Amino acid sequence: MKIMMAQVAPRVGDIKFNTRLVLGAMQRAEDAHCDMLVLPELVLTGYPPEDLLLRHAFMREVDEAVAQIVANARQAVVVFGHPRLVDGDLFNSATLAANGKLVGVYDKRALPNYGVFDELRYFTAGSGADVFEVHGWRIGVGICEDLWDDELAESVASRPRDVLLNLNASPFHLDKQLEREALMQRRAVRFGVPAVYVNPVGGQDEIVFDGGSHAMDASGVLLARAPMFECADVLVDVAASCGEVTPMPDTMSQIHCALVLGVRDYVRRNGCSQVLIGLSGGIDSALVAALAVEALGAEQVLGVLMPSRYSSDHSISDAEALVANLGIESIMLPIESPVAAVDALLAESFAMWGLSAADVTEENVQARIRGLLLMAVSNKTGRMLLTTGNKSEMAVGYATLYGDMAGGFAPLKDVYKTQAFALARHINRHAVLIPESTISKPPSAELRPDQMDSDSLPDYAVLDEILQSYIELGQDMAHIAARGFESGLVERVIRMLYIAEYKRRQAPPGVKITQKAFGRDRRYPITHGFREHLA
Template identity: 55%
Template sequence: AEQAAAGAQILLNINASPFHRGKAEQREVMLAERARKTGLPVFYLNLVGGQDELVFDGASVVFDASGELLHRSPQFEEDFFVVEVPLAGEGAASGSVTPLLEPVEEVYRALETGLGDYVRKNGFGGVVVAVSGGIDSALTATIATDALGADAVWGVAMPSRFSSSHSLEDARALAENLGIRFDVVPIDGVFQAELDALGEVFAGTRFGVAEENLQARVRGAILMAISNKFGPMVVATGNKSEMAVGYATLYGDMVGGYAVLKDVFKTLVYDLARWRNKQGEVIPQRTIDKPPSAELRPDQLDTDSLPPYEVLDQILERYVERDLGVAEIVSEGFDPGLVVRVALMVDRNEYKRRQAAPGVKITTKAFGKDRRLPITNAYRPDET
């Protein structure tokens, strides 16, 4: 109203509004209401591209004075468009409305844009990804290939004595489907040398987390050696569920210049993989179907240490993204002991997240700038 009273004939909003899931719809509701309240056409022009954790999704829009949508540009694409809007409220308007992407595709395009721009704008010639035969590394390699092209992606499998035969087969099949370079660098020799070096120090103790993490750190060292020698940036493959509860190894599988799945819960990882395969099957079906495992000890499964991801992600979404307390989450029907356990894991692993690589923000509250909590914090949630 103030703008109209001052003589404005249109409202022009030049913006850099970062993406998160569902934001495009929220933005358009607000802009349509602004047009109706002011009685003025609204031109909203949004930035496109990635900058560190943020992705700008474009989707510029034009509304007429009644709040009717006249034009929408594609998401995640630069666009040049001409729209005719009658200023006096008479005459025909012209424009084209590109449909918004479906929710899962929207996230995929955001991840692709964020990783691709981070690599290109920082001058890296390509990326290297640890491909284990698991779902996270498969999706990471696939996004990287879609973003950068097969020639810019290098997959490395690093099997150990605990790796299943099908894991290496699935990793090789993925690389062949994507058309990327693929190398196998077994880690058992280096792992055994470290065990031998620590033999006296570890004498009388059982095989445990320390030995498991040694394997992850051997793999991290190999990836960084390849990066140092040949120049590709290491892309970390961890997801938001793992980062939330600390199911990751510092200086091991967390190494990398960018973590494209950092803000993606594990359940969404599966949705993204299935969506991508519908566009053209590249991720082996067995990779999607088999139970997730770090394969750092015999017959290991993620569910040995964590609740099923279908349950874990619901608790994490409430605790991390919606800031609900333990009692509030329990009131929604979740097991009290499990909620307390998950909350404690989240709180105790802030130190790991503080050392993690940046990654694409796709939610309203990503770890890092959106959720700033101290590492040193003696507070613990109630057990009731």
């Protein structure tokens, strides 16, 4: 049984484009003399379609596309995902077709409702057949979460089948591919048949789909793996236990690829081709610029330098060196004059209230003038502004609303500061793109004389470990403190995490790379009275 796993990149809502993807894969499967073609979950709509599913016009177009694909099916059995409305109930379905006829329809049974998944809002759980006979084969079908539900898997394991297909829209997070393959191995062994897992690629708002489609034989041996983060047709002969296994990238390479793909697809799929980035000479803006160049091309990236009286000479020279290394266009917009004008405008009112002493207000004025200038350039040129804040800063609110948080997309939103340093080293592994001094110097916002991030925050290695323990691992404060962290520091960090929620709600979307990204994965109220304390 020769199967093509079509690892394609559907676009949410673009049903005509997605239909062409499916029809093109069908032709390639016929040309390769395949017995079967398997495509991802909801390939006709892209994932997640969200409330588009509630629009009647949207569902009519889906139905027309399904009919077109079935009519065009030939010898190779095509298995593809789409939503299906039946008597008022909406199902997440997989249709099987061959020789211009419908073979069968499977409706997803296990509907995930956690993290980025919200399927109970839309879909009804299926209860019909999950094994279909065609061309003398018994084809078992499941969709994504069906594979992860142990109780469901056990309830259907004894049914005779010749192959198990699982159609997916499984988003990337660190180590996710290892989890998928370990699970598929268990299912193949338990079901006693070859198992095929098909996943899409591409960025969709915060989510990145990383592909990694693969197949196991009945004993759980990996037969084939598609490349991660790129479209591919992968052929596997499950009867002959024959296929090609593409090596899995290391962890840092996966983060790198996810960020590049997320930036590329968010920018391009929202009708933009060019971006701009405020370049401070620091690690975060340098990293975002390098990622943008890889995603879009150097000719599409504009760097904007906005020095102030507090900008060090090395920050300006580091930003200029980055511009040269990346080969991007740049402009310089010094902010001293507009900052002075705003300070003068506010001085009389502040003095009247007895508030003339400089504080964080004056620091934020600088950040907001930079945000204003960047957005003005964005408006005038049509470039999307990429913000440069990282997860460590967003967690504790070390960012300025309507200042450095202004923009359309935040590539590093789910990347901790310590990961940003490691990623910069990774990007420089073949050639120095990010200046060494940018990586090695102490981080600073440079909004007051001799300012360092360490004036306001603990060392990033300490901060990130506390945050990861609390956010990703779900550990309580007592558990974190018991590992040797000073109790007052733990309480302070977690307090900052909670009170910064209002800022995060107003932040642009960014690429998800962890299991607990701010936004879809981690949902806390802005206004609430709970505070966790150490005894």
